[in-house]
Amino acid sequence: MRQSFFPVLTVVAVIVALWYAACVPMNGQWARDQAQRAGVELSFGELVADTLSQQRPRLPAPHQVAVELWNSTIVEEATGRRGLWNTGSLSNRSLIYHGWITLSATLLGFAIGTGLGIVLAIGIVHNRAMDQSVMPWAIASQTIPILAIAPMIIVVMNAIGITGLIPKAIISAYLSFFPVVVGMVKGLRAPDGMQLDLLKTYNATRAETFAKLRWPSSMPYLFASLKVGIAAAIVGAIVAELPTGAVAGLGARLLSGSYYGQTIQIWSALFAAAILAASLVALIGLAQRITLGRMGMDR
Amino acid sequence: MSSTSAPLPATPQVRAGRMQFWGMALCTLLAAALAPAAAGTAPPFTAISGLILAAVAAFMGSRRLPLAPALALAGAGLILAMASLVLAAAPPASAPFWLAMAATWLGLWMYVAWLADLNLRAPALARARSLATPAIFGATLLWLWEVGVSAGGVARVILPAPSVIAERFARSTDILWIDFVQTIVKGAFSGFAIGVGAALVFAVFVDRSPFLKRGLLPVGNFVAALPIIGTAPIMVMWFGFDWPSKAAVVVAMVFFPMLVNTVQGLAASGAMQRDLMRTWSASYWQSLWHLRLPAAMPFIFNGLKICSTLAMIGAIVAEFFGSPTRGMGFRISTEVGRLQLDMVWAEITVAAIAGSAFYGLWAVLEKRVTFWHPSQRGR
Amino acid sequence: MKDTQPSSAPVIEARDLNLTFETADGPIHALRDVNLTVGRGDFVSFIGPSGCGKTTFLRVIADLEQPSSGEIEVNGMTPDAARRARAYGYVFQAAGLYPWRTIAGNVKLPLEIMGYSRAEQEKRVAQVLELVELSGFEKKFPWQLSGGMQQRASIARALAFDAELLLMDEPFGALDEIVRDRLNEELLRLWARTQKTICFVTHSIPEAVYLSTRIVVMSPRPGRITDVIESPLPRERPLDIRDTPEFIEVAHRVREGLREGHGDD
Numbered sequence: 001m002r003q004s005f006f007p008v009l010t011v012v013a014v015i016v017a018l019w020y021a022a023c024v025p026m027n028g029q030w031a032r033d034q035a036q037r038a039g040v041e042l043s044f045g046e047l048v049a050d051t052l053s054q055q056r057p058r059l060p061a062p063h064q065v066a067v068e069l070w071n072s073t074i075v076e077e078a079t080g081r082r083g084l085w086n087t088g089s090l091s092n093r094s095l096i097y098h099g100w101i102t103l104s105a106t107l108l109g110f111a112i113g114t115g116l117g118i119v120l121a122i123g124i125v126h127n128r129a130m131d132q133s134v135m136p137w138a139i140a141s142q143t144i145p146i147l148a149i150a151p152m153i154i155v156v157m158n159a160i161g162i163t164g165l166i167p168k169a170i171i172s173a174y175l176s177f178f179p180v181v182v183g184m185v186k187g188l189r190a191p192d193g194m195q196l197d198l199l200k201t202y203n204a205t206r207a208e209t210f211a212k213l214r215w216p217s218s219m220p221y222l223f224a225s226l227k228v229g230i231a232a233a234i235v236g237a238i239v240a241e242l243p244t245g246a247v248a249g250l251g252a253r254l255l256s257g258s259y260y261g262q263t264i265q266i267w268s269a270l271f272a273a274a275i276l277a278a279s280l281v282a283l284i285g286l287a288q289r290i291t292l293g294r295m296g297m298d299r
Numbered sequence: 300m301s302s303t304s305a306p307l308p309a310t311p312q313v314r315a316g317r318m319q320f321w322g323m324a325l326c327t328l329l330a331a332a333l334a335p336a337a338a339g340t341a342p343p344f345t346a347i348s349g350l351i352l353a354a355v356a357a358f359m360g361s362r363r364l365p366l367a368p369a370l371a372l373a374g375a376g377l378i379l380a381m382a383s384l385v386l387a388a389a390p391p392a393s394a395p396f397w398l399a400m401a402a403t404w405l406g407l408w409m410y411v412a413w414l415a416d417l418n419l420r421a422p423a424l425a426r427a428r429s430l431a432t433p434a435i436f437g438a439t440l441l442w443l444w445e446v447g448v449s450a451g452g453v454a455r456v457i458l459p460a461p462s463v464i465a466e467r468f469a470r471s472t473d474i475l476w477i478d479f480v481q482t483i484v485k486g487a488f489s490g491f492a493i494g495v496g497a498a499l500v501f502a503v504f505v506d507r508s509p510f511l512k513r514g515l516l517p518v519g520n521f522v523a524a525l526p527i528i529g530t531a532p533i534m535v536m537w538f539g540f541d542w543p544s545k546a547a548v549v550v551a552m553v554f555f556p557m558l559v560n561t562v563q564g565l566a567a568s569g570a571m572q573r574d575l576m577r578t579w580s581a582s583y584w585q586s587l588w589h590l591r592l593p594a595a596m597p598f599i600f601n602g603l604k605i606c607s608t609l610a611m612i613g614a615i616v617a618e619f620f621g622s623p624t625r626g627m628g629f630r631i632s633t634e635v636g637r638l639q640l641d642m643v644w645a646e647i648t649v650a651a652i653a654g655s656a657f658y659g660l661w662a663v664l665e666k667r668v669t670f671w672h673p674s675q676r677g678r
Numbered sequence: 679m680k681d682t683q684p685s686s687a688p689v690i691e692a693r694d695l696n697l698t699f700e701t702a703d704g705p706i707h708a709l710r711d712v713n714l715t716v717g718r719g720d721f722v723s724f725i726g727p728s729g730c731g732k733t734t735f736l737r738v739i740a741d742l743e744q745p746s747s748g749e750i751e752v753n754g755m756t757p758d759a760a761r762r763a764r765a766y767g768y769v770f771q772a773a774g775l776y777p778w779r780t781i782a783g784n785v786k787l788p789l790e791i792m793g794y795s796r797a798e799q800e801k802r803v804a805q806v807l808e809l810v811e812l813s814g815f816e817k818k819f820p821w822q823l824s825g826g827m828q829q830r831a832s833i834a835r836a837l838a839f840d841a842e843l844l845l846m847d848e849p850f851g852a853l854d855e856i857v858r859d860r861l862n863e864e865l866l867r868l869w870a871r872t873q874k875t876i877c878f879v880t881h882s883i884p885e886a887v888y889l890s891t892r893i894v895v896m897s898p899r900p901g902r903i904t905d906v907i908e909s910p911l912p913r914e915r916p917l918d919i920r921d922t923p924e925f926i927e928v929a930h931r932v933r934e935g936l937r938e939g940h941g942d943d
Contacts, residue, residue, distance in 0.1 A: 007514030015518075058537065129316075129412035132429065133436030143604075143658035144651040145611040148631055151619065152643050155635045156457055231524045238526055242619050243632060250529075258532030258620055266532050274525045281524045571774050574742050578768040579839075580761050581791045589787060593778050671777035671819060 016062055020052070026059040027051035060264045068268040069095065095272045101249040102237045103276060105165055109172025110233040114226065116173070117180030124181070125188040125214070126206065138181045146174065147236065151243040168240040168249075175236035176229030183225025187218025220297060223288035230280045238273060250276070316357070316409030323409060324354045326402035330395040337393035340450070342384065346399050349379030353406050357413070370413070377406050381442050388445075390452025400446055407439045459641040467641040468648060474630070475649050482627040483653050485542035486614035490549025495606055498554050499599070502561035503587070512562060519559040527552045531617040540621050548617040553606035560605070564598025565591050597672050600665035607661055611654045687754060689843055689875045690716035690739060695748035697734060697901075707900030708734045709745070714894065714903065716877065718842075721869055723878045723886035724894045725932060726939065731901025732879045732894075736845050739877065740768055752843070764792060766843035767836030771851050773828035775820035775835075782807070782816035785835045792839055806834040809868060826857040830864075837872070844876045851881070862888055863917060870913065883936075887911075887928045888920060895932060897939025905935035 024047070031050040035042045042050070052061040060068075076094040079086075090097035120138075124130045150171045157167040191213050199209050241251030250273045257266035327350040334341040353376030360369025380403045387396075414432050419425045441461050447453070448460040455463065468475070505511050531548050538544035568591050576586040618628025627646050634642040669675055695712040698705045709731045716722050724732035737743040738750060741757035752760035760766065775784045782803050789799045807813050810830040820828050829849060836844060850858045862885060869876055880886050886893050887909065895905040910924055919925055 004513040004517060007510050007512075008517050009514075011511070011514035011518050127412075129408070129415040129432070132415040132432040133411050134433075136429075136433035137437065140655055143608055144654035145608065145615055147612050148615045148627070148647055148650050151632050151635045152640065152647075155638075156640070159456060159638075227524070231526075235526045235528055238529060239616055239619070243635065254529050254532050255620065258535065261536070263533070263536065270529045270533075273529050277525050278521060569774070571770050571772060572776075574737075574740075575768065575770065575774055576791075577742060578740055578761060578766065579788045579791050580764060585791050589791065590776070593776065596778075669778075671821065673821075 019059075019062055023057070023059050023061045024048055024051045027054055027057045030054065030058070056261055056263055058263065060267050064264055065267045065271060068264045069271060072268060095250075095253070095268065098248060098250050098253050098269070099272050099276055102234070102241065102251065102273070105168035105237040105240070105249070106172050106230070106233045106276075106280070108165060109169035109236065110176050110230055112169065113173035113176035113233065114180050114229060117177045117225075117229075118184055118222075120177075120181050121184030121188060122210070124185050126210075135185065138178055138185075141178050142182065146178075147171075147239055150236065150239045154240055154243050168237050171240040172233035172236040175232040179225045179228040179232060180222075183221045183228070184218055187221025187225075188214045190214075190217045190221065216295060219291060219295060220288075223284060223291070226284050226288075227281050230284060231277055234273065234277045234280065316412040319405045319409035319412060320354070320357055323350065323402045323405040326398045326405065327351060327354060330398035330402060333393075333395040333398070337395045340387065340389055340392045340396050342396045342399035343387045345383040346380045346387070346403075349376040349381075349383065350399065350402050350406060352376030353380065353410075357406075357409065360413075366417075370410075373406075373410060373413075377403060377410060380406070384446050385442070385449075388449040390450060392450035396450060400443075400450070404439065404443060407435060411435050411439075456638040456640060459644060463641050464644040464648065468645040471642065471645060475645060477625050478627045478630050478646065479649055479653065481542060481623075481625045482545065482614050482618065483611070483657075486545030486617070486626070487549055487610040487657075489542070490546035490614065491553060491606060491610040493546065494550035494553035494610075495557050495603065497550070498557035498602075499561055502558050502565060505558070505562055506565045506591075507583075512566075516559060516562060519555045519562075522555040523559060528613060528616050531613075531620040534617065535621045540623050542626075545614045545617045545622075545626075549610045549613040552609045552613040556605050556609065557602045560598045560602030561595060564595030564602075567591075567598060568594040596669045597665075597674070600661060600669060603661045604658055604665070607657045608654060611650065611657065615650060687718070688715045688751075689718055689720070689753060690714070690877070691749075691751045692735075692738075693749045695735075695738065695750055696746045697731070697738065697743060698746045709738070710900035710902045712748070712901075712903055714906070716875060716892075718875055719873055721876045721878065721889055721891045722894060723880055723890035723892070724896060725880055725883065725886045726896035726936065727881070727898055729898040729901070730896040730939070731898070732896050733847050734901065735896075736847050736877060736879055740766060740845055764839055765841055766845050767839065767841040769829075769833055769836045769844070769846040769849045771848040773820065773825070773832040775828055775831055777819065777821055780817050780819055781812060781823070781831050784820065784831060785838050788835060788839055794839075802838050806837045807831075809837065809871075810834045810864070824857075826853055826861060829853060829861065833865075833868075837868075837874075842874055844874050846876065846878045848879050848881065850885070858882075858885070859917060865889065866915060883929050883932050884920060887925060887932060888915065888917075893928070893932055895935035895939065897936070904939045905931075907931055907935070 028047060028051055031047055031054070032042065034050075051057070053064070054060075057064070072093065072095045077090065077096060090100065120130075120134070124135050124138075153171055154167045157163070157170075188210075195213060195217075196209070199213055204212065237249070238251035238254070241247075241249035242255055250269050253269035253272075254266055257263070257269060327347065330342055331347045331351075334347065353373045356364070356369050356372035356376060360366060360373065364372075380399070384396075384400060384403060411432050414428055414435075417428065419428060444458075445461050448458055459467075505515055528548065530551050531544075534544040534547040534551070538547050565587075572590055572594070573586070576590055581589070615628040615631070618626045619632050622629040627650060630646050631643050634640070634646070666675055692712050692714045695709055696707075697709040698707055712731075712735060724735065726732050734743060738745050739752055739757060741761040750757060753763070753765050755763065755765070775781075776787070779787065785803045785806060786799050789802060794802070803816070804813070807816065810833055812827065812830055812834060815823065815827065815831075820831065823831070829852075833846075833849065850861050853861065865876075866889060878886075878889060880889075891909055891913070893907040893909065894903055895907065896902065897904045907928060909928055911919060911928070
């Protein structure tokens with residue numbers, strides 16, 4: 001961990017530097033056109049300065065995105081007319097508000113998907129008929145782009161009067177469902193024959209075998225699939241926000257940004273989504289470290 | 300199933316589907332008893348007789364009848380019941396109809412449990428069973444969908460029946476083909492090729508520098524967990540509405556997962572193997588070619604399989620952010636808007652077939668290339 | 679049997695060799711003041727408990743570890759130069775065959791890397807597989823063979839190119855005793871036929887006494903040589919030589935040497 005800190009920092013620094021460097025050619029054309037129209041000749045320094053500070057750049061500079069992120073979260077809520085400070089509720093212009101909309105759908109869907117996934121995995125491990133008939137479909141479903149169903153689910157549920165959080169949560173749920181099923185089946189089957197035979201010599205029941213052996217041995221697999229599942233759940237929630245006409249949520253911010261050419265808005269929404277995803281994955285990683293550490297399974 | 304001549308103990312088969320068996324028998328009896336009282340949509344006589352045949356065959360199979368004929372008779376009875384219920388399904392369905400449907404479903408589930416618990420010694424039979432059980436389960440779901448939608452009178456704009464979707468599919472193969480070429484061939488495949496190729500080359504480059512490797516792996520793992528699909532509007536802005544922007548999204552989605560897998564794979568060869576290469580004073584390229592690349596193959600194929608699914612998702616979903624008037628994502632979003640759900644389902648079918656075929660291609664290649672790996676040898 | 683003393687130019691010569699690993703718990707003296715000369719045609723065994731530096735010493739000879747101080751020469755060269763000249767074959771504890779190559783392909787691998795012609799490769803592969811009695815298994819994959827056969831294939835791989843020196847790091851350590859006896863016999867026959875110099879790491883006293891012309895007894899913390907025993911046994915050794923008084927006498931001396939080394943703890 002400690003020894004990769006400096007290399008990671010270097011790689012990140014290089015990426016940011018490349019990003020800045022890319023801004024000049026990406027936004028240069030517009031800057032030169034503007035200058036030509038005004039009849040001015042741009043020096044290289046002026047050109048660079050302009051490409052890093054345009055209103056609607058093709059590629060916003062890192063600091064522009066950072067400033068936008070800051071302004072549309074802390075500043076908006078603290079000083080905005082509709083912000084938390086002035087109205088007591090989150091402003092619909094702030095990324096905190098939109099992030100929360102996406103996060104709530106993600107978490108609800110993730111909880112449903114994970115719960116059902118674990119239940120199905122337990123069934124598959126204990127029932128040969130379910131193993132042979134359901135498991136191949138669970139594996140196959142991971143190879144197909146099920147995200148494509150998202151718009152249909154939203155619209156159909158709208159048609160029968162279910163709107164808001166639930167449809168998005170359902171999409172998140174089924175995206176996180178299958179990784180959990182496949183991972184947990186693997187995990188519940190992780191104990192080898194010797195360990196199972198040992199419990200058999202104790203005349204342990206199926207429930208005892210499950211509680212004392214299968215469930216604890218599946219923990220590393222559970223956390224691994226939870227990480228995959230939460231990442232999928234966020235993608236599901238974001239995509240689910242697209243077809244309803246961009247009302248609220250990070251997906252809606254992305255879409256409205258692309259309608260109006262607000263590149264800085266797109267990028268800041270994208271980074272908000274990335275921060276959200278990264279913190280959720282990190283949170284699960286933390287839970288993993290604590291749990292496996294208590295169980296003595298971390299290395 | 301005629302070659303199951305080996306004498307098999309009867310008890311496990313009875314136990315396997317016992318609950319479902321009694322459920323089926325009970326539902327069948329109730330349906331038959333209530334049928335005269337229901338006007339219009341009572342379950343047809345053929346369905347009831349098929350179910351009774353299946354129940355009798357299953358019961359006899361557990362007692363006297365040899366297994367193969369019992370399985371065949373029960374299967375025939377269930378198929379008869381399924382077919383006649385499909386034909387007779389019309390809203391509003393009566394209680395006996397729903398009971399007959401439940402009986403058929405329980406019967407199919409009993410049948411699967413029965414098959415699953417068979418003690419098959421011949422490997423060919425076991426393989427046939429491993430195909431048959433998921434196929435029966437899939438057919439059961441399709442059948443439930445079909446009969447449930449038509450008997451329950453579910454509106455087409457909510458959920459079209461499979462037969463309607465299949466009909467739409469057959470009618471619109473030209474449009475589906477155009478969309479397939481636009482999205483999968485042009486968008487997904489080209490992006491996949493560029494992204495994966497670049498990641499492979501870059502991984503070999505990164506592998507030479509431990510510093511870069513330590514820096515890039517955490518960053519790569521981090522990026523692989525991000526919702527990259529969100530870059531779609533940016534790519535549309537940069538590369539236009541047509542397929543290059545979709546390919547760019549796919550490149551962004553597959554690059555890091557592929558890079559991380561390949562770099563891990565290149566480090567997968569054992570220390571002893573690398574020492575051995577050193578005792579022969581092999582050059583860097585020799586040890587890469589003879590040792591590290593072959594040892595990395597399981598990881599590389601794992602990456603290819605993950606990326607094949609990501610490429611499909613990327614190419615389809617990116618079209619939700621803007622596309623020309625063709626493409627699978629475009630079709631899905633516009634036909635949803637026009638409530639033509641049968642067309643949407645047809646597109647989803649294409650996506651499912653394309654996705655699993657593309658994935659299957661890599662799985663087959665993996666089997667041929669990494670035949671030596673323990674995970675492949677076992678099967 | 680007096681010519682076990684190095685007569686011609688020594689194959690390996692180590693003078694005041696030291697090797698210290700820096701770890702988080704402080705330095706570990708893997709080798710301290712090791713002096714040893716190995717002559718041409720010798721069969722030298724290194725024996726000692728784990729951590730005594732026997733494997734480390736072999737790895738220093740093979741240029742897989744760098745000594746902290748002292749001098750070592752292999753064939754009159756530095757280990758690095760000897761490695762580049764492909765002066766030795768190395769056999770590890772595990773067979774370490776590539777699962778994706780056939781037995782013939784595995785034996786051929788070093789020849790491919792060293793740039794032998796195709797015809798020469800075929801000839802040598804057939805020759806060494808014959809030598810380790812694996813003819814007829816060319817087309818098999820390693821995971822289709824038993825552990826003993828895999829280890830024989832890895833010896834064949836080390837013999838395939840013209841190295842005068844064979845370094846073997848507990849090559850039979852993971853095998854059961856019955857297989858190990860047979861491979862020991864075969865190894866002696868091989869040694870007699872090829873006239874190679876062999877350095878052999880083991881933790882089995884009977885194995886060391888049975889195989890070697892000289893037995894180097896080592897002890898841990900710090901890793902050092904405590905005794906070098908010249909074997910009085912003839913070069914021709916049937917398996918039942920292990921029941922003779924001479925054999926038991928040598929084995930006794932080795933055991934004494936190992937016990938003394940432990941007395942320091």
